[in-house]
Amino acid sequence: MIGRLNHVAIAVPDLEAAAEQYRGTLGAQVGPPQDEPAHGVTVVFIELPNTKIELLHPLGENSPIAGFLEKNPSGGIHHLCYEVEDIIAARDTLRASGARVLGDGEPKIGAHGKRVLFLHPKDFAGTLVELEEV
Secondary structure, three states, X not given: OOOOEEEEEEEOOOHHHHHHHHHHHOOOEEOOOEEEOOOXXXXXXXXXXXXXXXXXXXXXXXXXXXXXXXXXXXXXXXXXXXXXXXXXHHHHHHHHOOOOEOOOOOOEEOOOOOEEEEEOHHHOOOOEEEEEEO
């Protein structure tokens, strides 16, 4: 069902400093900041030859990333994103196997302009999983 790893998302307390670390220290290709109000985050994508890193920073007081950073002030890995060909079929298969889809279970549009869903971390070894339709 799942395809390739699309990205690893890292919550960061200072988006500019984290982007500069990847750009300057690691020599990575770093994209511009992009506000995603529907998800309560500002993101920066770092392009790698085989996947991407997504830096996440809170956008607004009610951002889910703000809560994550309260518990993890230095930041850390927030979620893994896997590609799926058909997000509705994937959702239905996962639900049938007992996995919990977060929110109302309907896909939302993610930072890449594609449909996404999130799966409960308690169902995946403590890891928040995002599925992105490709």
